Amino acid sequence: MSHPNVLDYLDNPSPRTLGRSPLEWLDRMQKPTVVRVAGRDPSRTRAMATLLHGNEPSGLFALHRWLLEQHTPEVNMLFLIAGVYPAKIPPTFSLRQLPSGRDLNRCFKEPFDGEEGAIAEAMLAELHRANPECVLDVHNTSGTGPAFAVTITNDAAHQALASLYTDRLIMTDLRLGALMEYSEQEVPTVTIECGGAHDDHAHELAYDGLVRYASRPDVLSLEKADWDVAVLRNPIRVELAPDATIEYSLEPTGRADITLPPDIEHRNFGVISPGEPLGWIGKRGLGILTAIGHNQTENMEKVLRVEDGQIYPAQAIRTFMITTNPVIAKSDCLFYAVKATGEPIF
Known part of the structure; x- marks a missing residue:
């Protein structure tokens, strides 16, 4: 079933559209928002989702900063800002999901029930349309702690994506209805846990990783063969x-x-x-x-x-x-x- 008007869209937003701070930008958002930025190579697209949980802001902070700087990415970029509704409830960025709602990152599978299901289904439709070469889902850890990546596939492409942010990779066969399971569509998909939601180093890592993700011609092969990754299975x-x-x-x-x-x-x-x-x-x-x-x-x-x-x-x-x-x-x-x-x- 289709859900018209579930998402809002911003194409190549100017700094004027974005507000001076991530909070001001969030304040202007009325719905989960899709941001599209044209790249040097328009034949390819990379996707990044963030704020799937309303209390995990590092990805949004990174995206706001990156958009304000008006970078031209190597390829087209598709950004999905998901948990706008819980994030906006005061105090801002304090709720993982709406008080009566479901965890959005458990809704990326049928049946797409309720408001969260409609958002997940609409986001999957955007990914299907854009046909990206890879997908990142940027989160914060629920406590303080080092950054790590999670994947359902441990191959060179997934390791390469993880290495943009971290040298710790969790590989799981558990299926919970998470966006990362988009890997099963043959599109390398990795969850990035940047560290604690209140940690400056997590915000910095989210930004630095996004710069690498958007600016490198190739993000699906490891730059150096000796990347020393700790894989936890x-x-x-x-x-x-x-x-x-x-x-x-x-x-x-x-x-x-x-x-x-x-x-x-x-x-x-x-x-x-x-x-x-x-x-x-x-x-x-x-x-x-x-x-x-x-x-x-x-x-x-x-x-x-x-x-x-x-x-x-x-x-x-x-x-x-x-x-x-x-x-x-x-x-x-x-x-x-x-x-x-x-x-x-x-």
Whole structure:
């Protein structure tokens, strides 16, 4: 089904159209917005989506800065600014999705239900029309932490795209209805997680990566054969039960089902040995957590264990996407984990 007028369009916008700041520009946007910029080689197009989550602004900041500077890209550029509605709700850039809405980055698959489904379907139609040679989806991590890329395909083209931003690549077979699954249309597609939403280095990385993405004649082959990428394969997704409670504290108060230290984000991408405590579990035990692999099997005993009320890794693991935002910890996931080697946990 078609959804007329779901998106607004800007072609080769002048600085006057954009406002002086990203906030001013967002204020002017009435709907999710498509920005098209003509390139030196009009026979090719590269696409970039951003603000799929309304609380992840680095990609929008980068795009605003890049557009103000009036670059002429190497090829035509198609930008999709998605989460305009949640981003605009005060305080600006504080909501991942509308209070009654769905996570837009779970809506890129049929059925395209509701407002988010209509936006996702319209964005996919734009990509289909533009037939880009590649797609980037630029996000912020839900906590502070180093940048990384996520892909469902680990080949040279996907590694090359990731290398525009980072040397850490997560490869997953899990399918959630994310835009990154556009890779299945034979178009190299990579999610870029730039770092924390409030981190200046994340905004800078988003901008520097966009400059590289738009200005290089070729972004699908690695510039140097020795790009030293850490590939983490098929991470397990550790989720909280919907009725479970979580708090962040230096010691448990006894009120929550799980307690994590306030600096738990520092564990992102580090190796945690089986002797290092991660936090505390309440009376309900590990039953409040699930550890779902890409093959949909439950593997908690391979990931975590409990000793005297404290949570430890069941083996040396590498974790990422740990957040200290309790809303995201509950609605999305607590963290992802692989073996210390980067291999999947089976």
